[in-house]
Amino acid sequence: MSLSDFFRQLSLLIGTPAVVLAAAATILIVVPRDWRVVLFGYALLTVMLSLLLSQVIPTEWALQQAVVGGLVAVMLYLSARQLGGPAAAGLSPSARWPRVASLTSFRALAVGLVVVAFLAVRETVEIPLLTPLFRDAVLWLVLIGLVGLALHAEPLHAGLSLLTFLGGAQLVIFTLIQRQMLVGILQGGQVLLGLAIAYLVVAHGLAAPSRAPVSEALPDFDGPTAEEGALMPGPGAAPESSAAAGGSA
């Protein structure tokens, strides 16, 4: 048995668990603020997407999804790490984890509503040539991607929500159109999108290095609280280095 045969049979065997894991991964992308959890969710999502894609396109092509997802995750990891996390923000270890901010519960509620909407409409959605399992996966990824885009303004979460939406779209497109050139172009496009998102993460995070002490900070309902800010690469996080301020320019 070749590696690709093994991969394809594995994907058929774990079809439903893969969809469930992908759905769980998307929740990790949309709900938590901690960039490490978010990136873990994205890495998990790309592996599951790769497994699912291997059911409809040749395994070698499907594996590109994992490679591309890995590249994007590495780019975003380097960008987010450059800006520092809770340690760089000067929080004590006890203050860093576990952390449930006020807006996190709001996002969890929004995801709960998405679940309700998903359950309500899934039977009525018909996409040609798609199995019910794939239809559910596509519908969930598209819905949660759009909700993520609506909930987040900062580039890391919003960018990964966009990639989640596009991941769902890829499941449909590659089921309907199986051309190597198209797979290559779309995967290449995802790498470039990841590059642009990583650039924006750095640009966004390098702004506003000053921060009020956590105990004195008031919740900001237009954006993350100060505590949340410490967990995400954004204006709330103190930069370790401003060397990248010049960006590409």
Next chain:
Amino acid sequence: MISGPLLLLILLFAVAVAVYLLRRLEPLAALIASIASALIAVGLWRLPLDAPARVAGRPVNLGMPLTWEDITLRITPSSRALLVFLFAMAAVAFILAWRTYQGRSFYPFGLLLLALWSMVVLLQPLTLTPLAVVLAAVLSVFLIQAGRPGDTQGAWRQLLFPALAVPFFLLAAWYIEQAPLNPDDTSPYQVAGWLLIIGFALLLQPAPLHVAVPAVAGQAPPVVAAFLWAGGQAVTLFLLQRFLVTYPWLSDALDSAQWLLWLGIFTAILGGVMAGAQQRLGRLLGYAALFDYGVLIVALGLRGTAGLPTAIWLLVTRTVALLTMAAGAAAIRHYMTSDAFDRIRGASSRMPWAVAAMIAGGFGLAGLPLTAQFASRWALLQLVAEVDPRWALLLLAGALGVTVGVARAGQATFGELSHSPVEREPAVTAVIAGLLVLLGVCLAIFPQMLTGPVAAVILPLSVLEP
């Protein structure tokens, strides 16, 4: 024999690399980028499409397609007209950027953006063209952000909508391929039609999907923003026109002309009203451009024998007005270190020509008399009034909003300087601003100057190839 598209792309990439290496010598980089763009525009205009020619001693066939698997790049008479416009506009924008400090990355990335826009214009099959639009949007991110930390909303919104649009076009492509398999079933065409409409709504970004325009206006350097709008919107509208010609059932599936009219009117009104209420030059430029974009969409929606020539006329004159206002706003923002109305007091005494350019360009976008846009806008209003006089009145109301906004901006530049001494505008900046104002006035007094170029574009566009 070298094919035209291959030569065009190689030239652009080579010049972009050279300009990137020279970007620290900004005057040289700007000059090279501008001269290269101008030469390409002249070459595209002068070289024959249907016969071989010699360029630098090598045989070149401009009309010869470049093919890779299913993808073909081909210069057609209509696409050549748009390319000439894009490269001529870029040649001017590069020079303006040099004297108004728009960021060194503008020159190489601007050339790459031209290469991607060219791909959008030349690419077949049509349903793959949005992929090139997304690549252009990715590149725009770096131009808009220009290496500055801080707000990323403009760059993000510029990227978001084209990326969301791509799946709709690819799905539509599948339905279009399926339709001939069962000629009695028209449902694939209907589904494809709706998918394309959603895709184009995301690409065109009329109000209320216009959120990228004010965000870019507030964040990007003004000349860069004007470059992105003038080029990007022209390319998207050309793409829409190609789709409508290639897939006639798309017009039947939905009354596209009516929809374009409504969307254009709504966009123009919103842009005009918002322009009148702005407190910053950048955002004023953005909403004035949005108003003008709405007017352009209305012209495209009119169709018929007069609608298309008016749209082409507007496209040219709006570019003059946009670049004029952007150049003035960029100079004021640079020397006054802010573009907020309460921080530019006294600008008219230190940089009169920049202020004149800002006001003349703004009034041009509003379509007032003695500006480049007046003749084309007047012709459009007459055409719209034939359809429904109330719509013409709504467009006039939008223009009034832009006029009020520009008048407020102009008023804000008078008076004593509000803060520390400000450098007087350099002679070169004043000359460039003065020339742009003069060009606008000349086009207003002698609109027939554009008759030749517009007529040359209309003929190939009227028989637009897929």
